[in-house]
Amino acid sequence: MNRFFTIALLVAGSSISALAAEPKTELLWPDGAPGANGTEAKDKPTLIIYLPEKEKAHGGSVVICPGGGYGGLAIDHEGHQIARWLNENGVAAFICDYRHRGKGYGHPAPLEDAQRAIRTVRSRAKEFSVDPAKIGILGFSAGGHLTSSAVTHFDKGKADSKDPIDHVSCRPNFGVLCYPVIAFNEKFTHVGSQNNLLGKDAPEDLVKSMSSEKQVTAETPPCFLWHTYEDTGVPPENSIVFYLACIRNKVPAELHVYEKGRHGVGLGKGIVGTENWPNECIAWMKNHGFAK
Numbered sequence: 001m002n003r004f005f006t007i008a009l010l011v012a013g014s015s016i017s018a019l020a021a022e023p024k025t026e027l028l029w030p031d032g033a034p035g036a037n038g039t040e041a042k043d044k045p046t047l048i049i050y051l052p053e054k055e056k057a058h059g060g061s062v063v064i065c066p067g068g069g070y071g072g073l074a075i076d077h078e079g080h081q082i083a084r085w086l087n088e089n090g091v092a093a094f095i096c097d098y099r100h101r102g103k104g105y106g107h108p109a110p111l112e113d114a115q116r117a118i119r120t121v122r123s124r125a126k127e128f129s130v131d132p133a134k135i136g137i138l139g140f141s142a143g144g145h146l147t148s149s150a151v152t153h154f155d156k157g158k159a160d161s162k163d164p165i166d167h168v169s170c171r172p173n174f175g176v177l178c179y180p181v182i183a184f185n186e187k188f189t190h191v192g193s194q195n196n197l198l199g200k201d202a203p204e205d206l207v208k209s210m211s212s213e214k215q216v217t218a219e220t221p222p223c224f225l226w227h228t229y230e231d232t233g234v235p236p237e238n239s240i241v242f243y244l245a246c247i248r249n250k251v252p253a254e255l256h257v258y259e260k261g262r263h264g265v266g267l268g269k270g271i272v273g274t275e276n277w278p279n280e281c282i283a284w285m286k287n288h289g290f291a292k
Contacts, residue, residue, distance in 0.1 A: 023083070023095075024049045028116045031163075033099070035109060042103035045113040047120060048095035050083035051128060056090035058292040059131035060285065062176070063117045064095045065150075067141025067264065070110065070196035071102045077266035078140040078178075085267060089282050091291060092130050094121055098146065101196035107210065110197065114150045115170035119157075122168045134290050136174040141234055141264060142193040144180020148212035148242060151175040151220050174290055175223040176281055179231055179263060182238035184211040190234045216245035222252040224284045226277045233263030254284050 028045045029036075036043045051057070064086075066078040073079070075097065083093035098113035099105035118135060125132040139147030154171035161167060181193045184207045198206060208214055225243055227236040236257050246253035258274040268274035285291035 023080075025097075028096075028113055028120065033109070034112055035105075037104050043099075045099050045116075046097045047117055048079070048083070048097060049128070050087050050093040050095070052087040052090050052092060054129070056087070057092065057129055058090045059129070060090065060134045060290045060292075061092035061094065061121055061128065061130040061136070062086055063114065063121060063135070063137045063150075063172070064093055065098065065114060065137065065139030065143035065146045066095070067139065067143040068100065068102070069190070069192045070100045070106070070142045070145075071192070072100065073097065073102075073143075074140070074264065074266075078143065078264075081267060082138065085278055089291060091285075092121075092128055100142075106199060107197050107206070110146050111149050111153060114146050115154065116165070118150065118170045118172055119165050119168050122170075123165045132168075134173055136176060136285075136290060137172040138176035138178065139180065140178040140266070142181050142190070142197075144177045145182060145193060145197075145210075145212065147175050147177050148180055148182055149210065149215075151223060152212050152215035152217070171219075172221055174221050174285070174288060177223060177225045177239065177242065178277075179227050179234055179236075179265075180225070180238055180242070181234050182212050182242045184208075186211075186237075188235040188237040190238075213241040213245045216242065216249050216251060218249050218251065220246065220249065220251045222288055224254050224281050226256040226258065226281070228261040228263075228265070228274055229257060229259045230261055231263045252288075256280060 066073045066075045079095045086093040096117040099109040122132045137147045137150050156169045158166040181190045184194045225239045227239040243255040261271045261274040
C-alpha cells in the first residue's frame with residue numbers, strides 16, 4: 001500500500017475517532033420546560049452527553065452540575081473538563097445546563113432540571129449503556145447545592161404523567177459535592193447563591209427546605225464531599241454540616257478538607273493535596289461499586 005495513502009487512512013481514522021468522542025447536546029424538555037418564560041435558548045435547559053469508550057465503560061454514570069452562584073455556569077472547568085475526566089475512568093457523564101437567575105429563573109427550575117436529567121439517564125439507561133442503579137450526581141459550589149438538593153429531594157416517579165421519562169425515579173444512587181453551597185441563613189452562607197435561588201425575602205419554610213443539611217434523612221444516598229480550608233467564598237463549614245447530618249442519619253459519607261486552594265479550583269490541578277480529590281473520589285466510587 002502507498003505510504004501516503006496509509007498515512008491518509010490513519011489521519012481519517014483519527015478524525016472519525018475524534019468525531020465519535022464529541023459530546024451530543026439534547027433538550028431536557030423537548031416539549032418545553034415547566035414554567036418556561038419563553039422559547040429562547042435560555043428557556044431550554046439541555047443535557048450534554050459524554051459517553052466513554054466502550055472498552056472503558058463499566059455502567060457507572062454521573063450527572064454534572066457546574067457552579068456559578070445560581071447566576072451563571074462555569075461550564076468548562078466545572079463541566080466539560082469533569083466530563084472528560086469521568087470518561088477517562090469509564091464513567092458516562094451528562095452535563096446539566098440548567099436554568100438559573102442569569103437566565104431569568106429561580107427555584108424550583110434548577111432542581112426540576114437536575115431531577116429531569118437523572119430521570120432521562122435512568123429511562124434511557126440501555127441506550128447509554130449505563131446501569132440504572134449506578135447513576136450519580138456531581139456538582140460544584142452552587143451546583144454542589146443543586147446536587148445536595150437532588151440527594152435530599154426526590155421521588156419514585158410520577159405514574160400519572162403522560163411523559164414516560166417522568167415515570168422513573170429521580171433519586172440519584174450517589175452524590176459528589178465539590179466545595180458545595182449547603183446551608184442558608186447561616187454566618188457561612190453564600191448569600192449570593194441563596195438570593196439568586198430563593199430571592200431576598202424568601203419565606204422561612206422555603207429557606208429551611210432548601211438548607212440541605214436540614215433535609216438529610218436515612219433515604220439520602222451515599223455522598224463524597226470535598227472542600228478547602230482556604231475557601232473564603234464558600235467556607236468549608238458548608239461541607240462539614242452536611243457531613244455531620246449524614247453521620248446523624250447513618251448515611252455513608254466521606255469528607256476531605258484540603259488545606260490549599262481558593263474557591264472554584266475544579267480538578268485542582270497543580271494544587272498540592274487538593275489535586276488528589278479526583279483519584280480519591282474514583283476510589284470511593286469503586287468502594288461502593290459505582291466504578292471499576
